[in-house]
Amino acid sequence: EAQVTQNPRYLITVTGKKLTVTCSQNMNHEYMSWYRQDPGLGLRQIYYSMNVEVTDKGDVPEGYKVSRKEKRNFPLILESPSPNQTSLYFCASSPRLPPYEQYFGPGTRLTVT
Amino acid sequence: SQQGEEDPQALSIQEGENATMNCSYKTSINNLQWYRQNSGRGLVHLILIRSNEREKHSGRLRVTLDTSKKSSSLLITASRAADTASYFCATGESNFGNEKLTFGTGTRLTIIP
Numbered sequence: 093e094a095q096v097t098q099n100p101r102y103l104i105t106v107t108g109k110k111l112t113v114t115c116s117q118n119m120n121h122e123y124m125s126w127y128r129q130d131p132g133l134g135l136r137q138i139y140y141s142m143n144v145e146v147t148d149k150g151d152v153p154e155g156y157k158v159s160r161k162e163k164r165n166f167p168l169i170l171e172s173p174s175p176n177q178t179s180l181y182f183c184a185s186s187p188r189l190p191p192y193e194q195y196f197g198p199g200t201r202l203t204v205t
Numbered sequence: 206s207q208q209g210e211e212d213p214q215a216l217s218i219q220e221g222e223n224a225t226m227n228c229s230y231k232t233s234i235n236n237l238q239w240y241r242q243n244s245g246r247g248l249v250h251l252i253l254i255r256s257n258e259r260e261k262h263s264g265r266l267r268v269t270l271d272t273s274k275k276s277s278s279l280l281i282t283a284s285r286a287a288d289t290a291s292y293f294c295a296t297g298e299s300n301f302g303n304e305k306l307t308f309g310t311g312t313r314l315t316i317i318p
Contacts, residue, residue, distance in 0.1 A: 096247075134310035134311050137308075140305065150305065182247055182248070184247075192238075192297070193253055196249070201245075
């Protein structure tokens with residue numbers, strides 16, 4: 093089944109403890125992206141990647157890192173999480189550039205205390 | 206920066222009625238897309254309209270795009286309870302090799318049985 097998977101789905105952590113949210117797609121898509129969703133602010137793009145080893149900042153990249161070593165995986169890394177990074181995170185992929193229809197993962201709900 | 210702004214923020218209608226949502230944006234775009242999100246879940250792509258198109262249909266969905274006014278509308282005809290969800294517009298931009306998809310804040314649609 094064609095899909096985008098994210099793990100974990102739910103995570104509660106403490107300030108400063110490094111964490112990684114994994115994202116994987118099995119559709120051989122070139123474009124992948126991370127978003128965070130907050131009430132009243134909609135979805136905001138954190139980072140995106142147009143292909144392996146090609147990543148760029150979105151609108152809210154501060155406090156996040158990404159890597160794209162393989163086409164299928166695009167992990168999101170929080171080196172030192174803070175409470176303002178409590179949010180719902182979505183990974184998405186798209187088969188073509190510029191980004192056409194995007195396929196979203198199920199989301200990761202992160203709480204930083 | 207937020208590109209798309211949906212209007213209204215929330216809409217409640219009776220089942221069977223038509224629902225119209227609007228999206229305005231600020232800069233030149235390659236395409237405009239509409240997505241649906243059921244509560245807390247990942248977004249699902251509904252329809253994409255390119256910048257050189259004016260209208261597009263998909264089942265009960267009709268999307269219009271007016272690039273001179275930088276606006277789009279999504280019409281859902283003969284609404285059903287299952288259409289209850291949040292709807293987001295997203296604008297695809299291509300700028301000096303940077304490919305971005307920017308989402309609006311969404312319209313919360315409630316269909317009253």
